[in-house]
Amino acid sequence: MKSQKSYRFVVAMAVMAVWCATPGFAASITGTVAFEGTPPTMKTLDMNADPICAAKHTEPAKAETLVLGPGNTMGNVFVQIKSGVPKKDYPAPEGEVTLTQEGCMYKPHVFGVRVGQPIKILNPDGTLHNIHALPKVNTEFNMAMPKFKTEMTKVFEKEEAVFPFKCDVHPWMNAYCAVLSHPFFAVTGPDGKFKIEGLDAGEYEIEAWHERLGPQTVKVTVAADETKTQDFKFAAPAAAAAAPAK
Ligand SMILES: [Cu+2]
Incomplete structure (x- = not known):
């Protein structure tokens, strides 16, 4: 019994060694996105039009157009490999992406979903939301979610660059979604960091x-098993800098 166990262990180790030594599947691109210059102050969202929404916030909620961390790192930036992805089948992961309407704000504010992967849309707010997706390639949808409709599921069948979601009841609510045919994307949190893993060696365009x-x-070139750092910096356009962003 013992020898069988150790045999299995040796086989497992050998498989792992071969797997780890296989070149080309472990390159990654990592980086930090930051805002340069003096950031605009985000306006406070006036939710008084719907007292249920207003009551969900002890502090007034701020617009999420620009979400910064310490050192002006930037959240809500969608980072993806735009070209150079090897033409292979990348099956969508099991499970869905969740988009919730919580406190009359979308969470997440920016997200990616795979072609054919369900998006579970939740309404825990106890008020009416009307979720309106505005894709150009996929089929638009515009669905009322009264307070008793707490969940529904939608699927996009085609690859598409980032497009908006809005709520037709609460004009301050918006979110952004991209539909991808591969897993090489990430959304930054307020720390501005992203990591795209599992790349073959090659030259990529990263957006x-x-x-x-x-x-x-x-453009970023990665060798087999290499981890490359690619940071991004955004600055407010000169004209827009004078006016506070929405
Ligand atoms: Cu709403």
């Missing part, structure tokens, strides 16, 4: 997208 400050694209 960092922000809802106001636009996309930026950089």
Whole structure:
């Protein structure tokens, strides 16, 4: 019995050794996204039009157009490999992406979903939301979610660059979604950090997208098993800097 166990152990170790030594599947690109210059102050969202929404916040909620961390690192930036992804099948992961409408705000504010992967949309607010997705390639949907409709599921069947979601009841509610055919994407948290893993060696175009400050694209070449750092910096456009962002 003991020898069988140790045999299994040796086999497992050998499989792992071969797996780890296989070149080309472990390159990654990591980085930090930061805001340069003096950031605008985010306005407070006036939720008084719906007292149920207003009551969900002890402190007035701020617009999420620009979410910064210490050192002005930037959240809500969608980072993806825009070109260079090897043409393979990348099956969508099991399980769904959850988009909730909580405190009359979308969480997450920016997200990616795979082609064919369900999006579970939740309404825990006890008020009416009307979720309105505005894709150009996929099929638009516009669905009332009265307070008793706490959950529904939607699926996008085609790859599509970032497009908005809005609520037709609460004009301050918006979110952004991208539909991808591969797993090489990430959304930054307030620490501005992202990591895209599992890449083959190769040359890639990597895009960092922000809802106001636009996309930026950089070419990055990674060798097999290499981890490369690619940071991004966004600055407010001169004209927009004078006016506070929404
Ligand atoms: Cu709403």
